[in-house]
Amino acid sequence: MTDDEKRGRLPRHRRVAESERPPMVLTERDCELLRMVNACRALRTDQLEALFFGSRSTAQFRLAKLFHHEYLNRHFLSVVSDAPARSPAIYTLGKRGAQVLVSRFGYERGDLRLPKGGTLGWHLLEHLLAINSFRVAITLAARAPGFQLSSWLDETVFRAKPDYVQIQDRSGRLRKKPVFPDGYFVLSTPRGTARFFLEVDRGTEELSRFSPQIAVYEAYVASGQYQARFQTKSLRILVVASSEKRSASLQRVVARMGGDGKYWFATLDQVNSQTVLTAPIWRQLGENRLQPLIGGG
DNA sequence: CGCCGAAACAGCAATCTCCT
């Protein structure tokens, strides 16, 4: 039988054979999309849609082609976790996507963020997606005139080349601990260049796991190592929490650890591309009023 | 025209919730 007429819907989870794939030509935008997926390691459909497309269906149309042609891999979170009925697709760099980045953009092997061993831990993935949701918001917001997101370092950069600080543990002994932020980024604004560490807290870990991280930041700055690595004193530390209640707990922890006004707090659901830079959603430690991240009082 | 992509639309599919 001639199966070119009888072809049904393309499967969602499995890729079809090469001969059954719809034709496609890689566009400039596709390439930028691949670079972003590589930089972020995993992005949801809605995140890619916000970054690269004007409509939902166009994004799905394009992403389906990129998936079936092996430029992207596609994963479904709800198969593994007990998420609600929605099961948004999550995209990672695929085999041919990696080839494109190497052949067309000169990426080295170390620049490719392919999930090791084929599996990315799923609980880590949820954390990664939360970080990326903040990153997408910043990326979109920084398209406004006068802004530029000039650099974003994620955790893997710090893991590849860690800085260590000495902090005291509970028994008073000095211990060497690495500085592993969820992100570090540099943002040019009409009012100058701002630099940030990012901590995304989804409320799934014990609060006691958070305070050592603050001790690490405090030691990193106090020892001059931050200044040495990044050639600047400018720094704010953004703590984005899953809820107001959680944020309040985190604020108490930071205050108790001797944190100061360089710590700024917001909640995940308040952060989007419209609000993240210029809406009063941020609480600076020690201040009562909410301020915008950029251009506040 | 032929080709491709964007957008809108209608209906399918995977999953959860509720109900017996």
Place this chain on the structure above:
DNA sequence: AGGAGATTGCTGTTTCGGCG
């Protein structure tokens, strides 16, 4: 338990428009 309905995302089709 297990199945119907609801929910939400995805697929595939169609239509339109740009471009060589």
